[in-house]
Amino acid sequence: MENKGSVWGEFTKGLISQNPTLVGLLGMCPTLAVTTLAKNGIGMGLATTFVLVCSNIVISSLKKVIPKAVRLPCFIVIIAGFVTVIEFLMKGFLPELYDALGVFLSLITVNCIILGRAEAFASKNGVFASALDGLGMGLGFTLALFLMGSLREIIGTGSWFGMKIPVLCDHPMTVFIMPAGGFFVLGMLIALVNMFAGKKPPKEISCEGCPSAAICKGQCREEADE
Amino acid sequence: MSYILILVGCVFVNNVVLSQFMGICAFLGVSKQIKSSVGMGAAVIFVMTCAAAITYPVYMLLEKFGITYLRTVAFILIIAMFVQFVEIVMKKVMPPLHKALGVYLPLITTNCAVLGVTIANIDKEYSFSKSIVNAVGTGLAFTLALLMFSGVRSTMEHSDIPAPFKGVPATLTAAAIVSLSFMGFTGMID
Numbered sequence: 497m498e499n500k501g502s503v504w505g506e507f508t509k510g511l512i513s514q515n516p517t518l519v520g521l522l523g524m525c526p527t528l529a530v531t532t533l534a535k536n537g538i539g540m541g542l543a544t545t546f547v548l549v550c551s552n553i554v555i556s557s558l559k560k561v562i563p564k565a566v567r568l569p570c571f572i573v574i575i576a577g578f579v580t581v582i583e584f585l586m587k588g589f590l591p592e593l594y595d596a597l598g599v600f601l602s603l604i605t606v607n608c609i610i611l612g613r614a615e616a617f618a619s620k621n622g623v624f625a626s627a628l629d630g631l632g633m634g635l636g637f638t639l640a641l642f643l644m645g646s647l648r649e650i651i652g653t654g655s656w657f658g659m660k661i662p663v664l665c666d667h668p669m670t671v672f673i674m675p676a677g678g679f680f681v682l683g684m685l686i687a688l689v690n691m692f693a694g695k696k697p698p699k700e701i702s703c704e705g706c707p708s709a710a711i712c713k714g715q716c717r718e719e720a721d722e
Numbered sequence: 723m724s725y726i727l728i729l730v731g732c733v734f735v736n737n738v739v740l741s742q743f744m745g746i747c748a749f750l751g752v753s754k755q756i757k758s759s760v761g762m763g764a765a766v767i768f769v770m771t772c773a774a775a776i777t778y779p780v781y782m783l784l785e786k787f788g789i790t791y792l793r794t795v796a797f798i799l800i801i802a803m804f805v806q807f808v809e810i811v812m813k814k815v816m817p818p819l820h821k822a823l824g825v826y827l828p829l830i831t832t833n834c835a836v837l838g839v840t841i842a843n844i845d846k847e848y849s850f851s852k853s854i855v856n857a858v859g860t861g862l863a864f865t866l867a868l869l870m871f872s873g874v875r876s877t878m879e880h881s882d883i884p885a886p887f888k889g890v891p892a893t894l895t896a897a898a899i900v901s902l903s904f905m906g907f908t909g910m911i912d
Contacts (some may be wrong), residue, residue: 529743683894691886
């Protein structure tokens with residue numbers, strides 16, 4: 497955290513330098529699953545941002561009340577509560593998006609970004625800083641999802657937000673909106689980030705951002721490296 | 723017959739990892755070696771089956787009181803509690819099994835495949851026995867993907883990969899190819 501202390505730094509670090517998806521390698525499941533269209537990517541990103549900001553605010557203001565031993569279950573309940581709220585809101589106001597995101601809307605509950613930020617940031621910092629951190633991380637996630645969604649929609653269907661793109665729409669490469677294309681595009685994006693990043697991003701899924709790290713204490717890693 | 727269809731559908735046609743993108747973190751994190759893949763897979767099958775068995779009656783209870791919207795909160799709590807409970811019991815009663823599976827258990831709480839299966843069971847309006855079959859099938863599918871992929875990765879260890887691709891990008895690209903091969907099963911079931 498290079499800009500620690502400055503308010504602006506808390507907000508911007510999540511956007512690029514510590515982007516949760518492309519640099520932190522967190523929250524892979526929704527990144528791959530809902531990004532068949534740019535629109536869905538943005539919807540998912542904003543829903544996650546909402547949950548992340550709200551849960552960060554609540555958790556940082558309750559950090560003295562929650563006993564350390566049972567903090568993870570407490571965090572999960574708080575997060576699940578906000579997920580239920582966004583499910584209701586989306587079902588009411590954006591039923592089309594609600595159907596498109598399907599089960600992944602409920603699965604925001606177990607998105608490692610949210611639990612990871614609660615554990616690593618909100619449970620140690622003030623309310624205002626946590627809200628900004630949540631907003632930055634959430635928008636960084638949205639940005640990554642939007643990028644993925646745009647790439648896959650443009651190459652896979654030849655359109656963007658439903659607008660047809662000349663030439664490309666005559667030759668859509670359907671494989672890009674299929675599951676295999678998701679893995680491929682994300683792999684390419686992370687490779688690009690690695691190429692242009694000044695400092696080396698983590699090469700492996702590390703324990704740093706893993707929400708289960710507190711319980712497992714890196715045992716899963718050691719076991720695998722034996 | 724419908725049970726076999728559900729099973730085949732879970733394992734091959736709609737593979738939980740390769741075509742539904744659930745449990746990617748565990749898929750990428752633990753698939754380094756075949757031994758750890760087997761452990762993780764066994765733990766996932768076990769927890770998934772039990773979670774499906776427990777959440778089914780709980781959902782009926784929620785339905786009775788008309789508070790089905792609380793299902794996400796209720797299910798994740800049940801899964802988290804259950805995983806902790808199993809870990810404690812296993813440690814006390816079956817230390818060898820705990821040694822083999824124990825370290826993977828905490829990881830499963832936040833594995834979206836487990837929560838995903840319990841929610842899918844409800845969305846698809848499966849009966850109790852079908853829910854169990856679906857859970858077992860999804861667990862098997864997860865194990866199959868993990869095992870296959872750990873084989874792919876152990877071969878990749880020795881290959882010369884361009885620097886920016888080392889690590890996760892190469893893994894994801896390999897996953898794309900494995901997923902491509904699973905597309906061959908599309909259309910096998912309706």
